Amino acid sequence: MAFSIIACVGKNLELGKNNDLIFHFKDDMKFFRETTRGHTIVMGLNTWKSLGEKPLPNRQNLILSHAPLTELPENTAQIPDFDTFVKENKDTDEEIFIIGGATIYKIFLPYARTLYLTEVDAEKEADVFFPEFNKEDYDLTTLQSLTENQTNFNINKYTRKEK
Numbered sequence: 001m002a003f004s005i006i007a008c009v010g011k012n013l014e015l016g017k018n019n020d021l022i023f024h025f026k027d028d029m030k031f032f033r034e035t036t037r038g039h040t041i042v043m044g045l046n047t048w049k050s051l052g053e054k055p056l057p058n059r060q061n062l063i064l065s066h067a068p069l070t071e072l073p074e075n076t077a078q079i080p081d082f083d084t085f086v087k088e089n090k091d092t093d094e095e096i097f098i099i100g101g102a103t104i105y106k107i108f109l110p111y112a113r114t115l116y117l118t119e120v121d122a123e124k125e126a127d128v129f130f131p132e133f134n135k136e137d138y139d140l141t142t143l144q145s146l147t148e149n150q151t152n153f154n155i156n157k158y159t160r161k162e163k
């Protein structure tokens with residue numbers, strides 16, 4: 001499977017509030033940049049808006065929306081149809097990163113082989129959450145254990161167990 005999810009969540013799977021991020025850790029942003037650089041990234045319309053409708057550099061930016069999006073900048077395109085996109089890409093060798101937000105994580109979760117989850121040891125007020133998932137279905141590797149601003153977080157890699 002070609003889809004990898006990448007997200008940063010709180011203890012209760014908190015993701016964001018008022019269409020913005022709630023966690024800002026320098027080393028997490030670095031991990032995100034280094035992991036996704038040179039790859040295709042997929043996001044929902046709200047996340048695209050939260051980026052100020054500017055593509056993340058050095059990556060092919062793909063956006064999901066039911067409404068047609070016009071005048072998209074360079075290195076940016078709309079995914080015409082979710083089901084077709086999944087069908088055409090789920091078995092490619094290329095790693096495609098699903099970068100959010102909540103709605104997009106939920107629809108890609110069944111197809112993602114890998115979840116890169118930065119799990120923050122803190123609770124924050126949020127209005128969007130990462131979908132519940134069964135940790136027993138995955139092998140867990142902790143890639144980094146870090147502390148910033150007196151807050152601990154682990155960058156974890158969950159790999160779906162072969163059935």
Ligand SMILES: NC(=O)c1ccc[n+]([C@@H]2O[C@H](COP(=O)([O-])OP(=O)(O)OC[C@H]3O[C@@H](n4cnc5c(N)ncnc54)[C@H](OP(=O)(O)O)[C@@H]3O)[C@@H](O)[C@H]2O)c1
Pocket residue numbers: 006007008009014015016017018019020021022043044045046047048050064065066067081082099100101102103104105107128
């Ligand atoms: N913590 C993190 O790692 C992280 C990462 C990214 C984002 N976030 C946060 O997540 C929040 C945004 O999440 P969200 O759930 O509100 O929005 P979102 O997932 O970014 O985008 C949702 C939109 O995607 C479109 N969409 C969804 N399913 C679709 C489908 N099957 N086909 C076509 N289009 C589809 C819809 O747009 P239309 O209404 O136009 O159809 C929908 O309104 C923000 O707070 C953001 O900061 C957090």
